[in-house]
Amino acid sequence: MSPAELFSLPFMQRALLAALFTGLAAPAVGTYLVQRRLALMGDGIGHVAVTGVALGLLTGTSPTWTAVVVAVLGAVLIEVIRERGHTNGDVALALLFYGGLAGGVFLTGLGGQSAVSLQQYLFGSILTISANDVLITIGLAAVVIVICVGLSPQLFAVAQDQDFARVAGLNVRVYNVMVAVLAAVSVTVAMRTVGLLLVSALMVVPVATSQQLTRSFRTTLAAAMLLGTLASVGGVVLAAFASYRAAVATGPTIVLLSLAGFAVTWPVGAWLRHRARLHEPFSSEVIAEHEVTDEHPHTHGPDCGHVAVRHGDHVDYVHDGHRHAPHEKHYDEH
Amino acid sequence: MPVRPIELTNAAVVIGGRPVLRGITLNVEAGEFVALLGANGSGKSTLVRALTRLHPIATGTLDLFGTPAHDFRDWHRIGYVPQRSGAASGVPASVREIVTSGRLTRRRLLRPLSRTDRAAIDDALALVGLTDRAADSVSQLSGGQQQRVLIARALAGGPELFFLDEPTAGVDLPNQRALADALSELKRRRATIVLVAHELGPLADLVDRAVVMRDGRVAYDGEPRSEDDVPDHHHAHLPHRPPRHDHAPHVASPWDAER
Numbered sequence: 067m068s069p070a071e072l073f074s075l076p077f078m079q080r081a082l083l084a085a086l087f088t089g090l091a092a093p094a095v096g097t098y099l100v101q102r103r104l105a106l107m108g109d110g111i112g113h114v115a116v117t118g119v120a121l122g123l124l125t126g127t128s129p130t131w132t133a134v135v136v137a138v139l140g141a142v143l144i145e146v147i148r149e150r151g152h153t154n155g156d157v158a159l160a161l162l163f164y165g166g167l168a169g170g171v172f173l174t175g176l177g178g179q180s181a182v183s184l185q186q187y188l189f190g191s192i193l194t195i196s197a198n199d200v201l202i203t204i205g206l207a208a209v210v211i212v213i214c215v216g217l218s219p220q221l222f223a224v225a226q227d228q229d230f231a232r233v234a235g236l237n238v239r240v241y242n243v244m245v246a247v248l249a250a251v252s253v254t255v256a257m258r259t260v261g262l263l264l265v266s267a268l269m270v271v272p273v274a275t276s277q278q279l280t281r282s283f284r285t286t287l288a289a290a291m292l293l294g295t296l297a298s299v300g301g302v303v304l305a306a307f308a309s310y311r312a313a314v315a316t317g318p319t320i321v322l323l324s325l326a327g328f329a330v331t332w333p334v335g336a337w338l339r340h341r342a343r344l345h346e347p348f349s350s351e352v353i354a355e356h357e358v359t360d361e362h363p364h365t366h367g368p369d370c371g372h373v374a375v376r377h378g379d380h381v382d383y384v385h386d387g388h389r390h391a392p393h394e395k396h397y398d399e400h
Numbered sequence: 401m402p403v404r405p406i407e408l409t410n411a412a413v414v415i416g417g418r419p420v421l422r423g424i425t426l427n428v429e430a431g432e433f434v435a436l437l438g439a440n441g442s443g444k445s446t447l448v449r450a451l452t453r454l455h456p457i458a459t460g461t462l463d464l465f466g467t468p469a470h471d472f473r474d475w476h477r478i479g480y481v482p483q484r485s486g487a488a489s490g491v492p493a494s495v496r497e498i499v500t501s502g503r504l505t506r507r508r509l510l511r512p513l514s515r516t517d518r519a520a521i522d523d524a525l526a527l528v529g530l531t532d533r534a535a536d537s538v539s540q541l542s543g544g545q546q547q548r549v550l551i552a553r554a555l556a557g558g559p560e561l562f563f564l565d566e567p568t569a570g571v572d573l574p575n576q577r578a579l580a581d582a583l584s585e586l587k588r589r590r591a592t593i594v595l596v597a598h599e600l601g602p603l604a605d606l607v608d609r610a611v612v613m614r615d616g617r618v619a620y621d622g623e624p625r626s627e628d629d630v631p632d633h634h635h636a637h638l639p640h641r642p643p644r645h646d647h648a649p650h651v652a653s654p655w656d657a658e659r
């Protein structure tokens with residue numbers, strides 16, 4: 067089968083559509099989760115959603131909708147436990163992690179279902195997605211994207227500084243629960259693409275990748291959404307081509323592609339941060355003593371090879387652990 | 401005559417069942433610069449959190465600009481600078497973005513920034529002297545500069561009443577001076593300022609009134625006194641008195657003098 071024929075197949079087109087919208091929505095919510103330092107919240111909700119899927123399989127209703135309901139309930143519960151402050155956020159997550167996963171496997175067993183039916187939700191099976199599921203995915207993802215982008219000033223302020231947001235008149239609790247619900251919805255959206263156990267990767271890894279290179283929240287959000295789309299659509303395409311030779315699972319391909327993006331950008335980010343630290347201005351505190359360097363054959367200048375750092379109204383040149391500041395015809399030790 | 405920004409009468413604050421503040425009456429007039437002082441755990445930060453309604457008041461009344469706090473909705477009249485070690489979070493945010501979030505007290509949902517919003521943000525950045533760092537990530541700034549970003553964020557909403565919780569804590573001297581410059585400009589614009597501080601440093605000259613907290617009560621309320629005045633009223637300006645540098649606040653109440 068030629069590539070053109072492969073991509074004209076309906077199930078392939080459905081998969082690409084689902085991947086496109088999942089790739090846009092998951093990192094959008096993920097950015098706010100990472101901003102709150104709750105990167106693993108998506109994973110926690112994913113585990114809770116396992117129980118939802120099992121409930122759907124047990125009762126014979128659509129696992130997508132039972133997963134949405136259970137995931138939303140779980141997300142709100144995590145948020146309530148966190149807000150009440152009786153337990154740390156991460157402990158609250160851990161409690162739900164294991165409760166959700168154990169409950170899901172337990173219920174699947176009760177219903178006499180084999181582990182195989184649960185597995186396509188755990189690790190994704192985008193190629194078997196039905197037309198109806200694609201529509202649900204597109205609809206839910208669109209809601210997530212519109213809210214995450216449209217309310218970004220408010221969501222940003224609340225995630226950045228809750229006390230300030232509350233004094234500024236924002237209803238912090240409503241926004242917190244909103245982010246939790248959005249995270250739950252995008253988990254179920256991504257369930258068919260990458261699977262519940264890998265969902266958090268698509269929410270977090272693109273954000274981690276984009277923040278290696280960005281300085282502002284807005285570009286981080288936009289770049290994460292772009293990277294998420296590239297990874298998920300690219301993963302589907304890659305898995306399709308690889309399937310000529312071997313059985314390749316789409317979900318893990320997407321996640322590995324996303325991680326490859328991080329592996330490529332991380333050294334660049336590390337180098338940029340290192341450079342920024344070297345060039346950070348010295349404290350502009352006045353140097354009391356006038357200490358002249360010894361005989362100095364080298365002339366410091368913009369391209370002399372030594373790191374130039376701003377220090378108050380002049381520039382210091384970092385030189386073997388010293389700071390040399392030009393002064394009249396000599397250099398001062400600063 | 402402008403309305404009184406803060407009128408707190410006989411208030412108590414209870415946190416987790418334990419009374420933290422009690423019997424506090426504090427009226428602040430428009431244009432006043434009030435410093436809340438006291439040792440760690442004396443309740444000064446709790447008092448500011450009660451005034452900003454982050455902590456509910458168990459008994460007593462709080463009126464903000466003549467309106468009972470419960471019904472107060474003019475968020476844009478209040479600017480708050482929380483106590484922070486830094487302004488950074490899990491995702492990079494530019495200085496300008498953080499200052500922009502201060503405009504939310506005036507912006508409606510789903511509306512883009514107006515020209516007035518942009519002008520207010522530029523003005524706030526200029527006042528704290530960070531215009532040239534606006535595009536930088538806030539995590540690249542020093543602690544003192546991050547504190548100035550938080551002040552610019554409060555400024556951006558154009559409030560009449562400022563609450564600053566320990567803005568000088570952990571800030572180096574040049575940044576404390578920059579902070580003092582920004583606050584003196586605010587004072588010149590007739591803003592009302594309530595500031596919590598452990599140590600006033602370069603801000604001492606700006607303060608009109610000192611409120612010293614001790615163990616959840618107001619221990620002193622009046623003219624700010626320098627540390628030299630308090631231990632001995634009659635020999636206040638003895639020359640060559642060595643400056644005291646311990647952890648106690650540098651403004652003390654008459655209660656301290658008796659010890």
